[in-house]
Amino acid sequence: MKIAQIAPLAESVPPRLYGGTERIVSYLTEELVRQGHEVTLFASGDSSTSAQLVPVTEVALRLNPMVVDPIPYHMMMLEQVRRRADEFDALHFHIDLLHLPMIQDFIGRTVTTLHGRLDLPDLSPFYRTFADHSLVSISDHQRLPMPPVNWAGTIHHGLPADLLLPRLQHSEGYLAFLGRISPEKRPDRAIRIAARSGMPLKIAAKIDMVDRGYWETEIAPLVAHYSNVEYVGEINEQQKADFLGRASALLFPIDWPEPFGLVMIEAMACATPVIAFRCGSVPEVIEHGVSGFIVDSEDDAVAAVAALSDLDRSIVRGAFDARFTAERMAADYVALYHGLPGARTDAARLRRDRGAETDLQIVA
Numbered sequence: 001m002k003i004a005q006i007a008p009l010a011e012s013v014p015p016r017l018y019g020g021t022e023r024i025v026s027y028l029t030e031e032l033v034r035q036g037h038e039v040t041l042f043a044s045g046d047s048s049t050s051a052q053l054v055p056v057t058e059v060a061l062r063l064n065p066m067v068v069d070p071i072p073y074h075m076m077m078l079e080q081v082r083r084r085a086d087e088f089d090a091l092h093f094h095i096d097l098l099h100l101p102m103i104q105d106f107i108g109r110t111v112t113t114l115h116g117r118l119d120l121p122d123l124s125p126f127y128r129t130f131a132d133h134s135l136v137s138i139s140d141h142q143r144l145p146m147p148p149v150n151w152a153g154t155i156h157h158g159l160p161a162d163l164l165l166p167r168l169q170h171s172e173g174y175l176a177f178l179g180r181i182s183p184e185k186r187p188d189r190a191i192r193i194a195a196r197s198g199m200p201l202k203i204a205a206k207i208d209m210v211d212r213g214y215w216e217t218e219i220a221p222l223v224a225h226y227s228n229v230e231y232v233g234e235i236n237e238q239q240k241a242d243f244l245g246r247a248s249a250l251l252f253p254i255d256w257p258e259p260f261g262l263v264m265i266e267a268m269a270c271a272t273p274v275i276a277f278r279c280g281s282v283p284e285v286i287e288h289g290v291s292g293f294i295v296d297s298e299d300d301a302v303a304a305v306a307a308l309s310d311l312d313r314s315i316v317r318g319a320f321d322a323r324f325t326a327e328r329m330a331a332d333y334v335a336l337y338h339g340l341p342g343a344r345t346d347a348a349r350l351r352r353d354r355g356a357e358t359d360l361q362i363v364a
Contacts, residue, residue, distance in 0.1 A: 004091040005029050006042045009073050012060045013047040017234050018206040020262045021115040024157050025094050031330035042077055074098050089344040090337035100130040108342020119145040139281035142259040157260050158329030166271035166317040167245030174200040176247035178263050181207045181215050184256035191222045191229055197305040206234045245270040252276035268320035271313040275304045291319040
């Protein structure tokens with residue numbers, strides 16, 4: 001198939017550091033290319049991909065100090081997509097809601113993955129207005145606040161199987177917190193859990209400007225107070241395998257309706273169990289007693305730390321391999337693309353390229 005992937009412009013694809021949506025767009029794009037599809041990626045010019053890149057901006061918007069408002073740049077991208085829409089069998093959007101009023105002429109070939117939280121009050125009337133668009137949720141829980149819409153499916157995220165290799169030997173005896181410093185991520189819980197468990201805690205996290213006050217008034221004093229807590233800053237993809245793989249467990253003490261939680265499957269890929277609070281997607285991702293523990297309180301989390309020896313790290317990695325690879329994610333999306341009412345599947349070209357018959361059918 002000829003597939004367009006339309007990414008946010010805040011970060012490159014993949015992002016240099018933090019950026020869950022752009023990372024998933026990259027994993028999906030590269031896997032689709034590997035599987036023989038002809039993919040065009042609309043993204044920032046500093047993106048790196050084996051697909052055909054359409055560079056909308058020179059660099060990711062977060063890296064350009066001259067950018068004040070990201071919306072004009074996304075509208076410029078959407079105009080490029082609109083002009084080229086007839087080239088594609090399926091168009092896959094990852095930019096939330098900006099495009100929905102602009103794609104009515106080719107709506108039957110489009111799908112939109114919603115990557116963020118959907119419980120904000122302004123979203124319900126919006127999606128009710130555009131209820132005919134094919135939408136994908138990244139967890140079943142993410143859907144709960146939404147009005148009746150055209151759900152095309154729930155597709156959990158996936159990672160390349162060889163991106164983060166498992167570390168099956170004994171850990172170095174610390175707990176890990178990875179992601180972003182913000183009130184809903186509850187790093188304060190992680191610090192207290194580690195202190196009560198008598199284990200070191202390493203925090204690798206981004207601090208956005210909007211959360212700078214929270215860090216300075218709430219979290220930095222806790223880090224300074226507890227000698228077992230180390231803030232290591234924001235880490236990149238190459239550092240992540242070592243950081244997670246050497247940990248006894250990842251603490252995921254969230255206090256919000258997390259749509260997915262990519263860091264949970266990153267830890268599982270490293271064979272590192274996850275101790276996660278029962279919020280949002282957590283029960284869909286973590287198998288209690290298999291890939292980690294689902295807890296309801298800090299007391300439960302402390303007990304889970306004490307029970308980590310009950311888990312087999314090879315089984316944690318097995319849970320990842322069974323459910324959360326990029327190969328599985330891409331296969332799910334391809335099946336969805338084929339089911340779009342206006343999808344065009346170029347069966348003859350794929351047969352020539354692959355040298356074998358396929359079961360694809362041309363859909364008018």
